[in-house]
Amino acid sequence: MKLNWFYFASPSTFYRLAGRMAPVFFALAALLGAAGLYVGLVVAPTDAQQGEVYRIIFIHVPASWMSMFIYFVMACYGGVSLTFNTRLAAMMARALAPTGAMFTFVALWTGSFWGRPTWGTYWVWDARITSELVLLFLYFGFIALANAFEDPRRGDRAAALLALIGLVNLPIIYFSVLWWNTLHQGSSVKFTGTTMQVQMLWGMLLMALSFWMYSLGASLTRVRAIILERERRTHWVRELATT
Amino acid sequence: MKPHEFYIWMSYGMTALALAAELVALRLRRSRSLRRIEEERDLEAQD
Numbered sequence: 001m002k003l004n005w006f007y008f009a010s011p012s013t014f015y016r017l018a019g020r021m022a023p024v025f026f027a028l029a030a031l032l033g034a035a036g037l038y039v040g041l042v043v044a045p046t047d048a049q050q051g052e053v054y055r056i057i058f059i060h061v062p063a064s065w066m067s068m069f070i071y072f073v074m075a076c077y078g079g080v081s082l083t084f085n086t087r088l089a090a091m092m093a094r095a096l097a098p099t100g101a102m103f104t105f106v107a108l109w110t111g112s113f114w115g116r117p118t119w120g121t122y123w124v125w126d127a128r129i130t131s132e133l134v135l136l137f138l139y140f141g142f143i144a145l146a147n148a149f150e151d152p153r154r155g156d157r158a159a160a161l162l163a164l165i166g167l168v169n170l171p172i173i174y175f176s177v178l179w180w181n182t183l184h185q186g187s188s189v190k191f192t193g194t195t196m197q198v199q200m201l202w203g204m205l206l207m208a209l210s211f212w213m214y215s216l217g218a219s220l221t222r223v224r225a226i227i228l229e230r231e232r233r234t235h236w237v238r239e240l241a242t243t
Numbered sequence: 244m245k246p247h248e249f250y251i252w253m254s255y256g257m258t259a260l261a262l263a264a265e266l267v268a269l270r271l272r273r274s275r276s277l278r279r280i281e282e283e284r285d286l287e288a289q290d
Contacts, residue, residue: 051246051247052245052247052248052251053247053250053251055251056250056251056254059254059255059258060254063258098265098268099265102261102262102265105261106257106258106261109254109257109258110254110257110258113250113251113253113254114250114254116250117247117250214262218265218266218269221269221273222269222272224273225269225272225273225275225276228273228276228277228280229276229279232276232279232280232283233283237280238280238284
């Protein structure tokens with residue numbers, strides 16, 4: 001079966017598709033989150049060195065992954081909207097930014113509350129933590145720039161450009177623990193394998209999947225509101241509002 | 244969770260709060276968009 005992607009690029013078609021998909025993603029997020037919390041808080045054993053405080057990683061690490069992954073996807077949508085001048089790609093980039101900013105904030109907050117009992121301080125100007133803070137400012141900059149213009153298409157273009165420039169920060173975050181002598185420890189989960197105990201790993205992966213599903217649900221719900229705002233003078237939106 | 248329950252629950256609590264705040268914001272944004280469409284349509288109908 002040949003799939004016509006241009007059919008789904010139409011805001012009216014995508015609006016309906018997103019409306020059907022978002023509840024499924026939210027339900028999956030709730031199920032995976034419940035399983036992840038059970039494994040992380042009940043099943044996983046106490047860490048031999050850190051004690052119970054290590055359980056913060058079950059939200060800190062997935063939130064950090066999502067903060068970077070969402071930024072990457074947002075920049076890709078920005079690049080597509082700049083290259084092909086597609087309305088929906090720009091709307092998706094806008095829809096992803098607040099969720100990405102929220103996960104970046106959660107990563108910084110939880111890292112801070114893990115750092116106090118572990119390192120003895122809530123904050124240190126370490127390369128990993130500072131570059132993650134820069135990521136939060138990039139998200140804020142994207143949101144501010146996208147909304148700074150009266151013509152939303154101009155806002156889309158300016159914000160997309162900022163998102164693409166900000167991509168340089170992602171390898172800096174990821175490799176900061178290797179490039180510099182940081183207080184933040186290196187990765188326990190790599191593409192080549194892991195040094196983590198299996199139940200701890202499962203708890204973390206389940207929470208990461210839950211956050212991923214939540215991000216999909218939230219961005220699809222937000223893009224529906226953006227479509228309504230942008231297309232409010234079209235016939236199909238007028239009809240939709242009356243039903 | 245002792246002796247670090249404060250740090251653990253502050254982390255989980257803030258995450259729950261952030262997720263809940265985003266969900267509320269999403270709902271408000273949608274209802275605001277729909278209200279704006281209705282207002283504009285009513286204004287046009289008056290003209």
